Each structure stands twice: as C-alpha cells, then as structure tokens.
Amino acid sequence: MAETARAPRQGANSPEYSVSELSTAIKKTLESAYGYVRLRGEISGFRGAAASGHCYFALKDEKAKIEAVIWRGVVPGLRIKPAEGLEVIATGRITSYPGSSKYQIVIDALEPAGVGALMALLEERKKRLAGEGLFDPERKRKLPFLPRVVGIVTSPTGAVIRDMLHGFEERFPVRVLLWPVRVQGETCASEVATGIRGFNAIRPGGPIPRPDVLIVARGGGSLEDLWGFNEEEVVRAAAESKIPLISAVGHETDWTLIDLAADARAPTPTKAAEWAVPKYADLVEQLGKFGLRLFTAVQRLIDGNRVHLRAAVRGLPRRQALLDLPRQRFDAVERRLGRALSANTRAHAMRLAKCAGKLNPGLVEMRVARKRARLEQLGQDATAALQRRLGPPRRRLERA
Structure with a gap:
C-alpha cells in the first residue's frame, strides 16, 4: 500500500519570533499606531504610590480595563492626584510592558472627567480633612481690630x-x-x-x-x-x-x-x-459718640456726687454749734482752775505755817554745839595719836 502524503503544516513558511522579539514588535506597533491619547475611565486598584514613587492602577469602564502608570517625576506636576473611584481623563502614551505581556497607558496628565467627578473628589477630600480637625471652629482666631x-x-x-x-x-x-x-x-x-x-x-x-x-x-x-x-x-x-x-x-x-x-x-x-x-469715618464717628458718652457719664457722676455732698452738708451741725460746747467747757474749766489755784496756795501756806510752828531754834543750836564739841575732841585725839606714832622714829633719827 502506498504511503499517504502528509499535508503541509499551516504557516510553516511564516517567520519565527522569539517571545522578546514579538513583545517588542507589539510594543512598537501600539506606540506608533496610537501615540498620545486621551482616555476616560474610573481609577481602580490605586493603593497609593509605590516605594519607588511611581503610581500603578487601572482605568476601567463598564466593559473593559486598561493598566496605567504614572512615573515619579510626573506626579508632582499633576493637576489632580489619583484617587480610588475617581473618574478622570488621562492623557498619555499607549505602550506595553513586555514582562507581563500587558498593554498600558503611561500617563502624563490627569484631569477630572466633568464637574461630577470634581465634586466627588471635593467631598471626599473635605470629609477627610474635616476628620483631621482642620475645619474645627475652635481653631478660628479673631481678626485684629486695626x-x-x-x-x-x-x-x-x-x-x-x-x-x-x-x-x-x-x-x-x-x-x-x-x-x-x-x-x-x-x-x-x-x-x-x-x-x-x-x-x-x-x-x-x-x-x-x-x-x-x-x-x-x-x-x-x-x-x-x-x-x-x-x-x-x-x-x-x-x-x-x-x-x-x-x-x-x-x-x-x-x-x-x-x-x-x-x-x-x-x-x-x-x-x-x-x-x-x-472705616476711618466710622471710627471718627464712633470716637465722637464714645467721647459724648464719657462726658455725659462724668457729668452725671459729678452731679450725683454734688447731690450727695449737699445732703451730707445738711446733715452736719453748724460750725458755731460745733464750737459752742467746747468753748463753754473751756470757760467752766478756766473758772474752776482759778479757784483751785487759790485754794491750793492757801492749803500749802497753812501746812508751811504748821511746820514753822513746830520748829525750835534752841534745840538746833544745842545739837550743833554738841556736834562741834565732839568734833574738837576728835581733833585733839587725832593729834595726840599722831605724836605718839611719830615720836620713837624721830628720836631714833636724832640719835643717828
């Protein structure tokens, strides 16, 4: 039996690619076919920037999803920062990542997709900052007056x-x-x-x-x-x-x-x-009102004090009345003082006369005579004692 001929394999004459060559070719095709695009979608899978500073997430709608990346050097210049669930319009280059055979968009600019997306982002940011206490009324300070x-x-x-x-x-x-x-x-x-x-x-x-x-x-x-x-x-x-x-x-x-x-x-x-x-004019007007109020208040205070003072004056006795009683007392004391001095002089004169009557000059003279005789006797005794004391030494001196 004759050997049946084998049918040629389909695509046997096609060029052979390595995985890297095919990935690179697809990458070039994507980049040359699309270049820069504006892509609208909802951010999904964003968990913050990676340790390198790059941001990785996906843009999706109800039927499809595409991976997205924002390089670290682009992030500071973005109009809005990526946030989970935010609907945005991304501007960037379509390319692929050969390491996982995925196509992606490298974003250079990011803007919210309409007012609705901005309001959603605004409400989320407002709620988060309010939770940190940045909007608390206790933080508010009074404005300086001038x-x-x-x-x-x-x-x-x-x-x-x-x-x-x-x-x-x-x-x-x-x-x-x-x-x-x-x-x-x-x-x-x-x-x-x-x-x-x-x-x-x-x-x-x-x-x-x-x-x-x-x-x-x-x-x-x-x-x-x-x-x-x-x-x-x-x-x-x-x-x-x-x-x-x-x-x-x-x-x-x-x-x-x-x-x-x-x-x-x-x-x-x-x-x-x-x-x-x-307003300067308001300050001048207010200052005038304050000055008028101050003048009125001071005038009322003075008038009130004047009324109180007059009432107090009416309650005080007359000056003449204040001096009458002390003057009367002084006159009475003056009269009593004259009589008392005269009585005192007479009393002392009587006491002196009584003492003079009791004195006897003869007794005094006798006492003085006795004292004089005694004194003379003591003088004689002293002279005799001195002679007796000095006699022996004198004789010894004379013999010598």
Whole structure:
C-alpha cells in the first residue's frame, strides 16, 4: 500500500519570533499606531504610590480595563492626584510592558472627567480633612481690630488687587504687602501655599514688616478654575497659619476648601478688604459718640456726687454749734482752775505755817554745839595719836 502524503503544516513558511522579539514588535506597533491619547475611565486598584514613587492602577469602564502608570517625576506636576473611584481623563502614551505581556497607558496628565467627578473628589477630600480637625471652629482666631500691615496672596494683575487697594484707600490706609501668585493652573496651589507660609516665616521686627492679617483672594470662576484653592497643600497651609487669614476666593455663591480652613470667609475680595480694616469715618464717628458718652457719664457722676455732698452738708451741725460746747467747757474749766489755784496756795501756806510752828531754834543750836564739841575732841585725839606714832622714829633719827 502506498504511503499517504502528509499535508503541509499551516504557516510553516511564516517567520519565527522569539517571545522578546514579538513583545517588542507589539510594543512598537501600539506606540506608533496610537501615540498620545486621551482616555476616560474610573481609577481602580490605586493603593497609593509605590516605594519607588511611581503610581500603578487601572482605568476601567463598564466593559473593559486598561493598566496605567504614572512615573515619579510626573506626579508632582499633576493637576489632580489619583484617587480610588475617581473618574478622570488621562492623557498619555499607549505602550506595553513586555514582562507581563500587558498593554498600558503611561500617563502624563490627569484631569477630572466633568464637574461630577470634581465634586466627588471635593467631598471626599473635605470629609477627610474635616476628620483631621482642620475645619474645627475652635481653631478660628479673631481678626485684629486695626492691623498695621495687611498681606495679600493673589495675582499682581487684574481687577482683584486694584479693587482691594482702592477699598483700603477709601476705608483706612494701611501698608499692604503683595505676594504675587498664579490663581489658576497647575502651579496655583503650590504658589498659594508658598505665599501663606512665606508671610508666616517673616520675623517680627525684621526689615520686612510681618503682616497682622492675611487675605487670599481671587475673582470668580468655575469649579475647575478655582480648583487650586481646593488642593490639600493650600488647605493645610491655611490651617497652619499663625497669622489670622481671610479667604476671599470667588463670588458669594462659590466656595472652596480654603474657606473652611481660614479664620474668616469673605464673599468677595472687596468685602475682605472691608473686613480687614475699619472705616476711618466710622471710627471718627464712633470716637465722637464714645467721647459724648464719657462726658455725659462724668457729668452725671459729678452731679450725683454734688447731690450727695449737699445732703451730707445738711446733715452736719453748724460750725458755731460745733464750737459752742467746747468753748463753754473751756470757760467752766478756766473758772474752776482759778479757784483751785487759790485754794491750793492757801492749803500749802497753812501746812508751811504748821511746820514753822513746830520748829525750835534752841534745840538746833544745842545739837550743833554738841556736834562741834565732839568734833574738837576728835581733833585733839587725832593729834595726840599722831605724836605718839611719830615720836620713837624721830628720836631714833636724832640719835643717828
């Protein structure tokens, strides 16, 4: 029986690839076919940055999923940071990772997919920061009544700074220090946070005066335009500020997270200038009212004291009445003193006369005579004793 011929294997003439060659070819095909793309999806599997600083996660919708990576050097410049469950629009390059035969997108830019995604991110961030106590009312400080220096963090161009300076000039001229920043864009948050911390770093008494109050201001805009003031670094800088801070971002209907961390939230930048300093005319008027109240109070006090003094005077006796009784007593004592002196003199004279009557001169003379005789006798005795004492020595002396 003849041997049956074997059918040729399908694709036997196709070129042979190694795994690495095929992976590299697929990678080149993906990168050349798509290049940069904008990809919309929900972030899934994000657990924070890896130890290397790179971020790994996936973008998914209801039917598919694609791996994504953000290199460490790109992360600081992102408009928003990746968060689990956040719907975003990622801009990047489609490529593949040969090590696991997976295609992925290397993201260079990340933005929220619409207002809904931004609001969800905003609510999540608000809840997390509130849990840390950054929005507690106990952290709020009172604004100074009359600041000498006001620090403003805003754009150096535009109507906001002009309106605020005009407001200061109309109400109460003060020294204003401006920290120029971008109030929109990717660097907005870092510049505003740096401005707040920069003002706080000024030492009192230095060549640059330290502000007594800070104002972070920006005109109105959409949620995307104001997003820089919702960034975590701005909120933390506002909460850590040792200088009282007024937030004046957007219009009255706008709100950002810095409004919650600030010590006061002004509906507009112009209103912030009004809150920062009092109106000079109002101060003059108030000072006049206080002066009038002080004058009235002092006048009432004087009148009241005058009434009390007059009542006390009526209750006091007359001056003549106060002196009459002591004068009468003095006259009575004077009369008694004269009589008493006369009586005392007579009593002493009588006592002296009685003593004189009892004295006898003869007795005194006899006593004196006896004493004199005794004295003479003692003198004679002393002379005789002295002679007896000196006689023998004298004779011995004469014989010698």
